Amino acid sequence: MRNTIFFISFLAIMTPAFSNGVVTKSDSLRKDAMPVYMESNDNKTSDFIRKEIPYINYVRDIRDASVYILATKQRTGAGGNEFTYFLVGQNENAGMYDTLSFVSAPDATYEEIRLQEVNTLKLGLMRYIAKTPLAKYVQISFSEPISETVSTDKWDSWVFKAQINGWFEGQQTYKSNNLYGSFSANRVTEEWKINLRARYNYGVETFEIDEETIRSENNSKSVNALVVKSLTDHWSYGGTVFLGSSSYNNLDRSIAVMPGIEYDIFPYSQSTRKQLRVLYSIGYNYFNYTDTTIYNLTEEGHAQHSINVGYAVVQKWGTIDLSSEYSNYLYDWSKNNLSLYGNFSFRVLKGLSLNFGGGASILHDQLGLPKTGATTEEILLQKKELATQFQYWGNFGISFTFGSMYNNVVNPRFGNQFGWGH
Numbered sequence: 001m002r003n004t005i006f007f008i009s010f011l012a013i014m015t016p017a018f019s020n021g022v023v024t025k026s027d028s029l030r031k032d033a034m035p036v037y038m039e040s041n042d043n044k045t046s047d048f049i050r051k052e053i054p055y056i057n058y059v060r061d062i063r064d065a066s067v068y069i070l071a072t073k074q075r076t077g078a079g080g081n082e083f084t085y086f087l088v089g090q091n092e093n094a095g096m097y098d099t100l101s102f103v104s105a106p107d108a109t110y111e112e113i114r115l116q117e118v119n120t121l122k123l124g125l126m127r128y129i130a131k132t133p134l135a136k137y138v139q140i141s142f143s144e145p146i147s148e149t150v151s152t153d154k155w156d157s158w159v160f161k162a163q164i165n166g167w168f169e170g171q172q173t174y175k176s177n178n179l180y181g182s183f184s185a186n187r188v189t190e191e192w193k194i195n196l197r198a199r200y201n202y203g204v205e206t207f208e209i210d211e212e213t214i215r216s217e218n219n220s221k222s223v224n225a226l227v228v229k230s231l232t233d234h235w236s237y238g239g240t241v242f243l244g245s246s247s248y249n250n251l252d253r254s255i256a257v258m259p260g261i262e263y264d265i266f267p268y269s270q271s272t273r274k275q276l277r278v279l280y281s282i283g284y285n286y287f288n289y290t291d292t293t294i295y296n297l298t299e300e301g302h303a304q305h306s307i308n309v310g311y312a313v314v315q316k317w318g319t320i321d322l323s324s325e326y327s328n329y330l331y332d333w334s335k336n337n338l339s340l341y342g343n344f345s346f347r348v349l350k351g352l353s354l355n356f357g358g359g360a361s362i363l364h365d366q367l368g369l370p371k372t373g374a375t376t377e378e379i380l381l382q383k384k385e386l387a388t389q390f391q392y393w394g395n396f397g398i399s400f401t402f403g404s405m406y407n408n409v410v411n412p413r414f415g416n417q418f419g420w421g422h
Contacts, residue, residue: 032133033057036125037065045114052118055134056125060401061350062316066093067128069121070314072272076188079106079161083117084272087124088316093131100124101272106159158187173208193228193238205381216381220246233267239281249385250368252290258283258304272314279308285329291370294387300367303330318346318353329365338362351401358394 035057038049050058062068070086082103089096100120104113129135164181179202187194199222207214222244230236239259245251260281266274286301306327313320321343328336343357366387374384 029055029134029137030057034067034129034132034134035059035065036067036069037062038069038071045117048114049118049121053122053125055129055137062347063350066091067096067125068316069124070273070316072314074272076103079159079184079186080104080108081113082272083113083120085120085124086273086314087128089128093128096128098124098127099273106161156187157189158185160185174206176203176205178203191230193226193230195226197225198223214377216377216383218247218383220244220248222246228262230268233269234264235262236268237261239283247290248383250290250293250370251287253286253288255286256283256304258306274314275310275312277308277310279310281306281308287368289368289370291372293367294369294371295367296371297367304328305330316347318344320344327365329367335365335367336362337365353399354396355398356394356396358392360390360392362390363388 033056037059038046059065067087067089070088072084072086073081074084076082080103082101084099084101087096087098087100100123102116102120104116108116126138126140129138161184162182164179166177166179168175168177170176180200182197182199184198185194185196199220201218201220203218205216207216222242224240224242224244226238226240228236228238237260239257241258242254242256244254246254258281260279262277262279264271265276265278282305283303284301285304286299288299289297292298304327306325308323308325310323311320312322322341324338324340326336326338328334339359339361341357341359344355346354348354366385369385369387374386378384379386
């Protein structure tokens with residue numbers, strides 16, 4: 001019995017070694033497959049793509065690739081997402097560039113989206129694969145009948161979405177109940193961008209501490225509209241209108257009207273790859289307060305202006321996304337706000353990536369702070385806005401990967417490597 005077990009174990013160990021000496025047709029095809037680099041933060045989608053497009057070699061380092069793929073995603077006005085893929089050739093494909101994209105429907109499922117991703121990538125890779133020995137094994141087909149005319153959109157590009165969510169939790173000395181609802185109407189065309197949205201949020205928390213009951217509520221409502229008209233591939237103008245109330249911000253009623261004009265140094269048609277936008281807005285804000293403010297006011301209205309600068313770039317070495325905004329009330333320029341936000345991702349060298357981001361604000365425009373201040377409970381539960389001259393946050397990360405340059409095989413057995421089916 002012991003000899004039998006030893007023999008079976010020996011075969012299990014040595015079979016891969018023996019098989020390596022036999023070159024099959026599959027081995028030859030794999031050797032001739034084109035090396036491609038594509039970075040993805042979604043492991044499930046990445047695995048699916050490798051399964052559905054098996055006739056390329058997925059490599060871990062961008063310098064080993066004949067084609068590298070930059071993938072970007074941005075939200076559309078209709079509630080879906082625009083997925084864009086930039087294919088850049090290098091080595092034997094140097095000088096070849098392609099851009100492909102598709103827009104997912106607002107109600108598209110995860111399965112529908114990843115099938116669209118695969119089909120888009122297949123189309124983009126074809127002219128590169130056409131230069132490899134594997135091209136003779138590729139067949140191209142068209143799956144649907146197509147009419148000669150385009151049917152009229154009865155909704156005229158309008159998309160509507162209603163949502164209501166509720167959640168609750170509790171234990172012996174604590175319970176929490178929350179309700180959230182929203183309704184949106186969006187229309188996005190080459191000439192116009194219209195976003196309309198209404199929101200309602202209500203929450204209540206109850207604590208039992210030393211036979212004392214502490215109850216905390218928050219309540220906010222808002223209606224806002226954004227309307228933008230395209231002028232050229234660099235200029236656009238429009239504005240926002242906001243109506244709302246917030247127990248956190250001591251507001252019974254708030255109204256803001258802010259028209260503005262924007263210039264993008266790069267054409268808007270390149271917005272998924274690079275942007276450098278400057279937006280100037282000027283308008284009027286009215287506030288009606290729940291409690292008397294630290295300035296002894298129950299209501300006030302002021303003219304305000306702001307300038308926002310945004311820069312974003314996606315390259316093979318990583319991504320940069322920066323934005324800064326300055327605003328002040330025109331009646332008193334000392335009532336101002338300066339904010340800076342940024343996210344960075346850098347590929348330092350083979351297998352090593354750095355990611356970090358953060359933001360900071362200098363605040364001198366807190367007009368609505370209540371004169372009575374906030375209770376200890378409101379401070380600890382963050383139910384009231386507190387006086388401060390600055391805010392900040394940050395994050396950072398580093399990752400390092402090494403080993404085989406190939407990344408083709410998907411093996412879902414026993415779930416993920418460090419988990420059970422997650």
